Amino acid sequence: MDMNYFAGRRTRRHFTDRRVDDALLQKIVADASHAPNTGNMQTYSIVASRKGEGRKALEGFHFNQPAAVEADVLLTVCADFNLFSRWCRLSGAEPCYDNFMSFSSAMTDAVILAQQIVTVAELNGLGSCYLGTVTYNPGEISQLLGLPELVVPVACVALGYPADGGVEAERLGTPAFLFSEKYPELTDAQILENYRVKDEYPDNARFVAENGKESLAQVFTDVRYTRAMMEGSSEKLLAAIRRAGFLK
Numbered sequence: 001m002d003m004n005y006f007a008g009r010r011t012r013r014h015f016t017d018r019r020v021d022d023a024l025l026q027k028i029v030a031d032a033s034h035a036p037n038t039g040n041m042q043t044y045s046i047v048a049s050r051k052g053e054g055r056k057a058l059e060g061f062h063f064n065q066p067a068a069v070e071a072d073v074l075l076t077v078c079a080d081f082n083l084f085s086r087w088c089r090l091s092g093a094e095p096c097y098d099n100f101m102s103f104s105s106a107m108t109d110a111v112i113l114a115q116q117i118v119t120v121a122e123l124n125g126l127g128s129c130y131l132g133t134v135t136y137n138p139g140e141i142s143q144l145l146g147l148p149e150l151v152v153p154v155a156c157v158a159l160g161y162p163a164d165g166g167v168e169a170e171r172l173g174t175p176a177f178l179f180s181e182k183y184p185e186l187t188d189a190q191i192l193e194n195y196r197v198k199d200e201y202p203d204n205a206r207f208v209a210e211n212g213k214e215s216l217a218q219v220f221t222d223v224r225y226t227r228a229m230m231e232g233s234s235e236k237l238l239a240a241i242r243r244a245g246f247l248k
Contacts, residue, residue: 004124005020010166012127015070018161020126024160025073026123032116043097044113045080045143048073051160055112057144061137062156071158076134076141077114079106081246082150098150104244107154114155127162130155136233138240149245171199 029046037043049055051072058076062068081102085095118128134156141153176194186194198204198233204216211223221227241247 009122010168011129012162012164013065013070013074013129013164014165015051015067015158015160016163018072018098020072020103020159020161021133024124028117028120028126028159029075031120032113035116037109037112037114038105041084042105043079043081043084043102045078045083045151046113047078047147049076049145052152058141061140061144062131062133065131065133066132067158070160071129071162072160072239073158074131075114075117075157076145076149076153077110077117077155077157078151079103079110079154080151081082081106098245100152100175100241102248103152103244105240107152110154111195114157117157117159121157121159125161125189126159127166129158131158135237138237139243142240142244146209147244152240152244152246167203170197172197 027049033042049058051070055074058074059068062074068074081095081097085097088095106182114130118130121128126225134153141147142151168236172194199216204219207219208214208216211219213219213222238247
């Protein structure tokens, strides 16, 4: 395995029309399923949506962003206690997984699986892009995909053959988030120094200028992830979790 892959990987948002072979997709998911999960219960499921006319509604719920429209397949990864609970009942056991703790563990397992899929897919020559919009419209996506009780979409991975090399993105240095023994009391100066790599990154400086803001932080709080958007999305996600039966 090329260990340089991790430091050099890039998200791909544009894809060719080449189809991802069914056998390759099955192998990627099968290999990825060896990811760690809670109690080896594997409380997740995936709905694969191929590129075509029948996927247009799903693309709309992802705001028709390029990766959602161009990718050959969209994998909607779900926190799923429905299948496991049914297996319990069929096996003479009474499941007790209609609660938030169960959702939390299933969501964690599903996200770990999604990342494993990304890694395996990219090592097999595909490109990938996470569509964070899956949790902006969870109710609509659940209805469209026919998700039953105790199933909530928590991640979506766009997969296909990349049309370009992707765009390099800056990353915080490890001193910004890797701490020894206890969470430190960082000074304001340390915080600003840690985030300087983001503030000074050329693309980010361009975003600041284009949006007429004074800082990159203002681009995040005032444009990209505003209070209204985050609170509205929170309400929609909580409603989806509640409808699925994980919250009373």
